[in-house]
Structure formats: structure tokens, C-alpha cells
Amino acid sequence: MNLFRSEEHISRWLGPRDRGATIPVAKLCELAHAWWGNRIDPYWQPRTREQNQAILSALGLTDAFWNLSAGEDVS
């Protein structure tokens, strides 16, 4: 989960490896605030996988890459 200057830099860094998902940093910042915003609340409670998936979906991250189906229950 890294930052890059451009698509060209991502391609060079990946080399022959499969491409993952790329999003603009503004979207990443939005995602981070939705995902981590409650992390140090004194009354924090774990989220379900469905709640986490809903956060991703609300930001338009709906393709298969962002599918949490294998058990992302808390983070």
C-alpha cells in the first residue's frame, strides 16, 4: 500500500507483477477518514465485514479487488 508519483512509476515498480488497484490520493484520504476515523474513540466497537464493505462501496470501491469476502471483520 504505497504512494507513487504517477502511473508510469507504478508500472515501473510493478514490473511483471500483476496490477492491483490504483486510486488518487484524494480518494485515499477520504477512505482513510471513513475507515480510521473512529479508531481511538473510547467506546470503539468492532465493525462487521458488511460494515467495512459498505464503507468501501460508499466511496465507489466496488470492483472485485475491494471485495472483503475472506474475512475482514475488524480493521
Added chain:
Amino acid sequence: MDEADVALRNLTYGLFVESGRAPTIHETAARIGATPDDVWAGWKRLHDDHALVLQAHTRELRMANPFSAVPTAYQVFADDRWWYANCAWDAFGICAALHVDGHIEASCADCGEPITVHVQDERPDDHGLLFHCVVPAARWWDDIVFT
């Protein structure tokens, strides 16, 4: 995750933010009048539940996401302190979790050129940067340190 483990998790995060670093098992135990073994047992359950991440070979924290207990390539200045983040996502997550503006010091993973991003009012000041994630979401926790 039962209520006792949620309370231990919330205490652990509270101590991390209070001190600016990962609490030790002894510090955590002392705060709640428990034994280190009790805390270790709770931390292991929380690790298994993906609520925090333990070091592989010591009784120490590795991550209290988005905070990293060890130095990383993602440093964040927020709330008058420097923090380490586990990755780019977590770097923004530290500002989010603390509900403050801040700035992130990192580098392009390809060329190594330094990157500084200021976060103000939940927005970055550099909109040209890109975030790339190699591991699909369903496999993030197969090896969270690699992810």
C-alpha cells in the same frame, strides 16, 4: 470479541496515543491491575480478531492500526508529535483517527523521491499522487505486514 477484550483493545490504543508509542505488556498490565500473562492472552485474541497486530517472536505490539509500533517509511506529524504509519493508507488514517490536520513524509515507492503531503480539513494538498495496493482486499490479512 467480548467486552473485556474490547476494553483491553481500547485501553491499548489509549495508551498508544497518550504516550506516542506502543505500550509494553507490563505498562498495560499495570494500568488495569492485571498480570502480563493476562494481557498477553487478551492481545493474542485481539490479534486473531485483527483488532491489533503482535510481533511474531516477542510479547510486543507490531501495529495498532493505523499506528505502527516500529519505524516505517511513512512518518506522520500530527497532534504535535511524529508517528509511524504502517502504509500510505494508515498514514492518512493517523490524521483521521486523531481528528487533526497533519503532514505525511514518505517517498515514491518506485523512484524514492521524497513526498510530503499536508492534510488539512481531511483533504490532501497534493492531488497528483497515486496510491497503489497490490494485495486484493480478501487477502489483506493473509500477511498483514506484507500488505
